[in-house]
Amino acid sequence: MNNDEAKFILGAYRPDGRDATDPQFGEALAQAERDPELRRWLENQRAFDRAVSERLGAVPPPAGLRESILAGSRVSQPRRTWWANPAWWAAAAAVMVLAIVGSRMALAPGGNTLAEFAEFAAGDIVEQHDSHDGFPAGLREVQARLAAMKEPLSRGLRLDLEELRRQRCRSVRIAGREVFELCFNRDGTWYHLYVAHRGDMAAGATDGKPLTAARGAYTSAAWVDDRHVYALVARTDAGALQRLI
Numbered sequence: 001m002n003n004d005e006a007k008f009i010l011g012a013y014r015p016d017g018r019d020a021t022d023p024q025f026g027e028a029l030a031q032a033e034r035d036p037e038l039r040r041w042l043e044n045q046r047a048f049d050r051a052v053s054e055r056l057g058a059v060p061p062p063a064g065l066r067e068s069i070l071a072g073s074r075v076s077q078p079r080r081t082w083w084a085n086p087a088w089w090a091a092a093a094a095v096m097v098l099a100i101v102g103s104r105m106a107l108a109p110g111g112n113t114l115a116e117f118a119e120f121a122a123g124d125i126v127e128q129h130d131s132h133d134g135f136p137a138g139l140r141e142v143q144a145r146l147a148a149m150k151e152p153l154s155r156g157l158r159l160d161l162e163e164l165r166r167q168r169c170r171s172v173r174i175a176g177r178e179v180f181e182l183c184f185n186r187d188g189t190w191y192h193l194y195v196a197h198r199g200d201m202a203a204g205a206t207d208g209k210p211l212t213a214a215r216g217a218y219t220s221a222a223w224v225d226d227r228h229v230y231a232l233v234a235r236t237d238a239g240a241l242q243r244l245i
Contacts, residue, residue, distance in 0.1 A: 003038050006031040015046040036162065040177075040200060047176025114229065115211045118222035120174050121194040121231035122215035124181075128172070138167035139182065146184040146193065153232065154210070154223050154245045159195055161228070191244075194231040198224055210245055212238045221245055 006028040012019075019025050032038045142159070149156055164180045165171070171180050177200040182193045210223040220233040221241040232241055 001027055001031055003031070003035060003041075006038055007041060010042055010045065013042070013046070015050040037199075040197065043178070044176060044200070050176075114222050114224065115213065117174070117194075117196075117229055118211050118213035118220045118231050119215070120179075121192070121222070121233045122213050122218050122220040124172055124194070125192055125218050125220075125233050126215045136167050136169055139164070139169060143182060143184040146182065146191075147186045152245055153193075153230070154225065157195075157225070157228070157230065159228065161195065161197065164195075186244075189234055189236060189240075192233040194233070195228050198227055198229050200229075210242065212241065214238075 009025060009028040010032065013025055013028075020029070032042045146153070159182075161178075161180060164182070165178075169180045169182060171178050172194075173179065174196075177196060179194050179196040182195070184191055184193070210221040212219060212221045214220075217235050218233055219236060219238050219241055220231050221238065222229065222231040223245060224230070232245060234241060
């Protein structure tokens, strides 16, 4: 089974995991476990399906719709034009929901722009934690290299996201996509480096220069290379970050 065949099968996989033991999906799920690219595709697909389900579930059915369906068309009721029928409005609402969700998920390859990634990283530090959780023991060598690098970070980073996952590096989610955080200290300042697969995020319209965002006392700068998208966050100003990257 190749990935295209697996995607065709997994397209019917329900996002709540109820199909995990269904033998019809067994081979395709096993393929996703073996192949990181297919696994990311499945995670994105399930996130999209969940978003659609949640939004469709929030659309209330029009009053009396069930009775109208059971009773059929009643001759005694006055004939309505199509645009005055509440059932049509419910259907239109569902179509709008699908269009909105689809457009949000299709901003670009992964659905989030570079500017949004910078804002997300700064917000995660301020709102979720202000500590050095992204400092697992198994990655001390990587963090020491980040702290001591002489060349700009935008040129010399060679990170293995599978290794970050194996070493239990702190991870968060943006639009259902996995983002890892590494912390390192340089000259007395703590920096938080967020990294994700470039294919999971949209770089957006950029001339190659890092994009910055600020949240409270923190500033973040985001950039991309041929494999990954990054955001560096620190309690400093944009100029200090620009000098590092």
